[in-house]
Amino acid sequence: IVSYNTLIKGLCKARNLQEALELKAGMENANLAPNSLTYTILMDGLCMEGRVDEAMGLVEEMRTKGLEPNVFAYSIMINGLCSRGNVKEGKELFNEMLGKGVSPNVVTYTSLINGLCKLGQLEETITTFNAMLEDGVQPDVVTFTGIIDGLCKDGKAEKALKLFNVMLGKGIVPGNITYNVLLRGLCDKGLLADAFNILQLMIEKGERPDLVTYNTILRGLCNNGKVDDAMTLFRSMLTDKSYVEPDVRTVTLLIHGLCQENRLDLAADIHNMMIENNKVVDVQTFTVLIGAYLRADNFGKAMDIWKKMIELGFTPDSLAYSALIDGFCKLNMLNIAKGIFVIMRDRGCSPTVFDYNSVMAALCKESSLEQARRLFQEMLNGNYEPDSVSYNIIIDSALKSGNLESAEELLNHMLQRGLNPD
């Protein structure tokens, strides 16, 4: 049974759930009863693939086989639910486990807290955190890191910094990830000075900045008008062994930053340099450049880059087409944009709601309200779920044409679909 479990674990890690599940069936056929470990491995594997319902099914199956779910099983399921935003059911499961007398541990609490935090439910996060303390479970570095990240993503970097200091005061040693999330939060708030202080603290404490650290800093520099410093950092990463080699994200971030400052030719030079040196670029890197050139009205250059991308054997994905569609819309080349819809379908990429929104917005701008409405209808007919942006566009166009009734009607549709107007 140990060997079965080991094999199943390997298959799950390789995302080969199909075979993992078959192997479990195989054990059963061989009259070997899967134990709790077998179940939890599979449940975790299913959750990682987003198949949370099936994982829940396994919990039921455990019960029918007389195996009561243990703290591992509950923690995995609570994490599976919460990390996909289903905190409601996560909490239910948590209460169920309390009812069954299974004691949550630090992992269980941390999973729940993270789910709450990601939804920005600050008060309940604190309540749960306190409940954990009362329960005699001590938060560890992962718990703190999760909350710090939640605060940062909610735009509360100052609070996150305070919590970071509380953590230090408790003698908990921050890990690389802790520093990285905090750095990201501070950079996003424009608190670069604080970010660099933290970076220095990190180094002083003997934690080596990793690739994520550098990418985070580079992004912070770019987003705060310090692209030249970002360039310097990038060069250090390329040449200085005490740094870390840049990866495709580093390159994409830098190119994105340069493009936002309208330094397209420099961005393209760097991009070419990377290609010539066999460094990593991918579809996303190309997409940034192509989008930027289209926005700058440089249709020819954008097409050159697109061609180069194809020549080098990269397959454009849905977002690459989106960049084209959006670009052509902004250049008022709506017919071409619509042509891309056809082309991308041909190549197995479905246009997204985003793409429809781009075209509808462009149509509205040139006052082709009738066509915009038709496109909206086409979207509905094609089983697309318009999002609040779609509604904003189309309602805006109705208002512009003085058609108050249909604007109101659309607003009602929107509410029925549970979208919030703003």
Add this chain to the structure above:
RNA sequence: CCAAGUUUGGUUUUCA
């Protein structure tokens, strides 16, 4: 004896 939790890149509307 073997299972669970935290971080980095590209596209869309209006107004600021």
